[in-house]
Amino acid sequence: MSGQKLSFFLLVSFLAAATTAQWIDSPADLFSSFHKSLSDLASKGVEDMLADEAAEVGVKDKSREELEKVDDDNKDESASQESAEDDDKSSVNPLLTSTDDFFSLFPNIFRVLQSPALKPWWQGDNVCKETEEKEEKGEDAHPFLIGKAHFSSCKYMPNKYECITEVRERGKPTKKTIVTYRCCHGYKVKPGTQSCQAAETKPIEELAKELGAEKFLDMVKQEEMLEAIKGAKTVFMPKDEAMDEFLNKEAVATNEIERSALDKKAIILNHIIPEIKETSDMQDNMVLKAEDGFGLRLSSYPGGVVTVNCIPINETDKETEDGVVHTVEGVLTPIKHDITEILSQEKFSKFRDLLKEHNLWDTLTGESAFTVFAVNNEGVDKLDPSSSMCLGTILRHHIVPITVCSKAAPASGKKISMADLGSSWLHMANKDDQLMLDDKAVIITRDIVAKNGVVHEVDQFVVPTSGQPASELMRRTKHTRFLDLLEKAGLRSEVDKRKDVTVFIPVEDSLNELEALEPEKLKEALLLHIVPHKLTSYDLRNNSTLETALNDAKLSVSASKNILSSLIGSQSPMTVQCIPLTRVDGRVCNGYAHEIKRPVQIATGTILDMIQNDESLATFREILQGTKLEEQLKAGLPKHITLLAPTDVAFKDLSDEKLEKLKTDKEFADKVLRDHVINDTLCCSGVGASSWPFISTVRTSSGKELETDRSKGRVMFGRFSVTSCDKITKDGIVHKIDGVLLPPERHPQREIIFKRPNSEIILAGFK
Template sequence: MHRVALLLGLLFVTVHGLRNVDYHYDEFFPSAKAFSEDLEGASSDVETATKDREDLSPNYKDPSPNTAEEIPEKKPKETPNHDTSLLQGGVIEVNAGEGPTGFNPFGGLPGFGKFPGLFSFGGLFGSDGPNFQPWWKGDHVCVEREESTDDEDKSNSNSSAESSKRKNQTENVFSTSISLSNCFETANKYECITKVNNHGIVKTFTVRYKCCYGYKRKEGASGCTEEVELKPLLDTINDVGGKEFSNLIKTTGLEDKFKNENITVFVPSDEALSEFTDRMLELNQVDVYRRRRDARNALSSHDLVLSHITPGFIDLNDLNNEDVLLGEKEKNSIRINAYPTKNFGKMITANCVRVTKENNLASNGIAHVVDGVIAPATQSLREIIDQHPQLTYFRRLLEKTDLAKNLKDDGHFTIFAPTDEGFNSLDEKTRQKIMRGEQCAKNIVKNHVILHTVCSSAIVGNATTHNVAGDSLNFERTDDGSISIDGKAKIIKKDIVAKNGVIQLIDKILVPESALLISEILEKQNFTKFRQLIDEAGLTSEIDSSENATVFVPSDEALSQPEAVKILDSVKGDKEKLKELIQYHTIGKKLESCDMNNNQMIKTNDGEQELRLNLYSTVPLFANIINRATVNCARLIGYDEKACGSVVHEVNKVLVPPTDTVFDIVNSNENYSTLAEIIKGTEAEEILKQSNQSITLVAPTNEAFEKLEPDDLKKLKDDKDKANVFVKNHILSEVLCCAGVSSQGWGFNNMIPTVSEHQVQISKNENGDIRVGKAQITECDNVATNGVVHTINRVLLPRRTRVPNIGFFLFDI
């Protein structure tokens, strides 16, 4: 109990002490410096670099302790960053430069990193015991140190004035040196990163603990106690099942290279190399180990071996997803990808060949076993597409859409490239449109490109990823090993590796919905009745050729409602009127849900007619969260169905242009005759007439007025001041459609202001009945040019507004 209190006290002091300091967290990692009990080993190294360091030398390097054993130097590689998304099944979209795991790499509590000695099971809670020692403080653990200055590049690019301004701002906040540290641990490494701001000069110190070369960790032991027998690299290749590859090394005259140089080699298993040999023999190649695309790309046995090696000692645990290794063969590269698997494991590939046994240490290198022969990556994606005999249509389409320029040489892409046979499977008219760059050809190309490398071996069962347009692509691997995409196309040639990605050949074109014509979208989404009306009006060609258009489509159910049937009967046989009705459901610009605004008036394609768009929140306490929309009080029940250059929204009513003001609606309805008499001659009459208003009138019927005392009714008719106050109490100062009212939990009220500056309470019960104060709405949504009219069964008498328990303006957006 005392320990819990102490922990809470520490947290309070930490938060209270920092709340008035402007620490620029975009420049620094969250601090773990305060929690140093279990970081003693790491912090001592870091503090050596940071303590009493007012005048840091630009060339300063932390000295390595004499006891540290030397290990090969590895330079950090800068890689581009892309959005990440979890993929269903076997594939994960992983940031370049990040590991594949889905958990917090800093351990401990999410968002706080791992703070040894406070949030771990040791330290305050004492479960680790007083003699606990982390593994990285044990024997045979080597230390690597790096130092960099973060703002070197920025200072070169900014003007002197901007630099001076930033320096002054920084000095105001940081009067002395401040260091912020963060540490994380993996199975093979413990790393601490410290950022030090010394009067605006930000330096990063990295201290990395790992097993010295030739040693590895033993479970439960401190340090790296298990010594690895380091044999010559050729012997190690034989031991891990690469005898066939070892023989190939000898026959190609490369034996001395493997004996005398430090090399990392990706070793094809004997089974994989035998399968490759058999496949080459079937293709009647002259050289058993030669694979030809054409004479210029011949691969000899000698080059085959070189395409599997890279200089130095490369531990795959030190690499990130999308890292690229330079091979021995000229202009050859090996791309490393890491894909998460179940139970927080990972699958590693090298040029899309799966690594089955990694990090087999030798005296002069490291051997990684792969389950296939690695194809050398010597060309870019564009070069492969330009030369591939089955991609002539796709090459022309890239050129026509001017998207080939986006396949940068330093990127990492996956292209699902349809073969010429795939293009020929389209009907002639559609293929010609696409090849001319019409029918949203750019959308079609974007649907085939992904901003990260997806190797076929990473697709296990069902998986999902996202293309450059942000749309999902769904994969399924069947029992026979074939892979389908969105149930439309199959991969027929896997893993054509390039220097900047990979190509998967597919047998069909993946046409996204965003490239379909509006009529095709309506047919696909089963809007059959509205689609038929468009045909009858002769507007199919006009709507399909529209660019940047929006269509509000009544569902088939909406078109079957009695009110809709009555509207359609009124235009039956009159093609012009039907055409006007259809055009009233379309606007001449692309309006997605994210671009909608409350009380927005939108001109339609039917002359000068307008649609009124309203947005509503139905979430208590969060009035700014908009999750419901109406058009002319018809509720949007389906959003953002993309078509070629256009968008389709589904509504639950037929849209009819209003012709009358609120005042006209009241005066033309016999059920409102008493109300009309009271309104006449009041200030409120002018409000109801004005065309530029956006109001809601809750209109009592004659029957509702009959419930009043005769004297009270007479006063309303005779006293225009009282009548004016009375009518204004029935006019809401915004447009409120019935579809915008939602049921609220206990204690929450929907309070809507009236033009008389009073408020009325709006509620909806479980049966869908809507009440305004004590009156019930009996007829909804009589849309006017300046608002909407609802019929109520009781009058609303003015009274002093009580303060509700919890009230808010639900529709004040």
């Protein structure tokens, strides 16, 4: 034995003896125990012990699926691995896998007081295993995958353990293997245990009596179908009260089929699933196929409510000798019609015509599940004619792309909310012994179950906020002054009746100037706030222009995303004509409304026009004359720029020599002026706070980086403040600043080693 091995075994033996010291009466006994351990090790070589362990490993059961090893801690686990090799190349030398068993020769030194891990129940006795393999095809499957990838995930439930393995390969269908372990029939994992133990099962006749479902069993016996409900099957068994109600009705309300037309044998078969389905196997919107071939749709709702064809399930997972029974609160009659066939009834004729007119009829065909709150003919007649422009949105509000039964609404009166086809919220609740929709419409007939969903009859339309005109939105949000101005200018119908519209609504306390305008000028100003397109805030792109209802007038959008500002909680707002949007995405039936901080003003003139007419920019105007930048501005290039224009006061801080050079040396002047041009539209509101080391910069026309900051309410470019913001022109934006951005002068024998916003820390050099 080598010196390293001997040292290792001496250490392990010493620790092993030390862990048992508390059971040894004297130090002499401790030494004796330690001496014995050394003697045993000396008499047996490492190779012999490994050989013994290998022989022991060889007789162990190695047939257990690798999936069983994934979840030894009774938790959901996910694992993924990618390999270009096949699965069958992963055999392992047993001698290399026996390390843990080798160390089990010695006492558990570091976990003396820990109990051994319990064996998961799915690795024990009385466990049945089911394997399902299937392929999922898709166009151009996994185009970026190299080789073969394996993805495994396991899901733990009280009486079921399921592992799904997907094998993905480029250009080939995904192969999915589902392995399910569950206690065999007649066994359950009882609380506080980790094994499948025998559970009580009863003959179905005895179980029916115990569950209060004898009358259904009587009908089964009368039809001589007792054997049909026995075996490895699932039976939804109606309670006696449900059978009494069913048998006493003159007609079955579910699909308005006369009882005489119903075959009792067909009804019985509609309660039988030809396989065992426990609650752990059930999923929301799952459709089970009954013995008669018709579907049974399962739905689950908050509060633990589970329904089958909108009939609540009561007691579950009651095992018979061969199958399982669930009790239900009603009789499951065969569902033979889809939603469009139900809506073909005369009482829904007007509602049906509206669906077809707005291209929604075909949506309700096919296998996808829907809930339709169908307005009867009397309810359609109640609709306000002013809502005709929004009828498409209103109709979509009455269609929900999931199955929502009446039992989803709690008896306590709490609302259950659902999203309609237009993503607006719809609420259903029990109120004063009635089932109400949005506290407005009464659901007259509930749960008309279809093959592809359910229909509820309601007595009137429910108009969502997204189905109301823009004028109604303004009224509800207290923008009444702007609404009055639209009325005064005769533009209310322009907003409400346009097919597509986006309205920018100024806040109420900013309208004084608009209210003072003459009617014709007021109309022009208001038309600037109307865009003939549906635009959400996500559609407003940086540097984009928006057409308005005023001839060729356009609005400029600034939607820059300042990541550094957002890190310190100062994100730049979105703007239109440099006016910040304060609230966005108010939905109206024909578009959207956005609130802005003040009214929009039309851009008049160019940047050169603005410089020419502003007396505070006389010096800047003189320096600009004769430069290449002036020629480009006259030609309308570059577009969408921001000009930082120093005022006359700013130039007074320069030396006479420097000022004279700017006025006479046009090449030098052009170079300096380009440091004042940003090749982008940047409003003052788009400049956020900057904190070292997160420094915000913009690139000037000369290619230099210019620092920006917002400090104590002032907008800063470099070391200088903006004295006048957001002068909007047709070709850009002008900000006046209180300093001139000159190139830095070199300091002899000095070196800049470190920069912070608007400052420099300089280390002086020494000779």
